[in-house]
Amino acid sequence: MVKGIEETGIPVVHVCTVVPISLTVGANRIIPAVAIPHPFGDSALDADEEKKLRRSIIEKALNALTVDITDQTVFED
Numbered sequence: 001m002v003k004g005i006e007e008t009g010i011p012v013v014h015v016c017t018v019v020p021i022s023l024t025v026g027a028n029r030i031i032p033a034v035a036i037p038h039p040f041g042d043s044a045l046d047a048d049e050e051k052k053l054r055r056s057i058i059e060k061a062l063n064a065l066t067v068d069i070t071d072q073t074v075f076e077d
Contacts, residue, residue, distance in 0.1 A: 002027045013061040015039060019074055029064040030074045031057065 002012045003026050014027035017039050022030045033039035040057055041050045064075045 011065045013064045015057065015061055023072055023074075026072070028069060028072055029067070030072065031061050031064060032074065032076065033057065 002014050005012045006028060011029065012027075013029045013031055014022050015031045015033050016022045016027070017033045017036045019030055019032055034042050034053070034057075040054050042053055043050075045053060060075055064073075067073070067075075
């Protein structure tokens with residue numbers, strides 16, 4: 001689905017917990033997530049720290065939308 005949306009000219013960020021799968025399916029902008037049951041958070045953190053973690057993932061994804069890329073790119077920390 002990611003590749004289909006990008007073919008229309010709309011950039012897409014794929015936030016995923018298993019980066020090799022995203023690379024295999026051809027996602028172009030990849031953001032590593034935290035864990036399979038909690039991709040956008042960490043239940044072991046207190047509420048304030050988890051909110052910071054979630055915000056950082058979202059901000060990284062939004063920034064990735066603004067980057068011109070030519071190949072698959074994994075946006076690490």
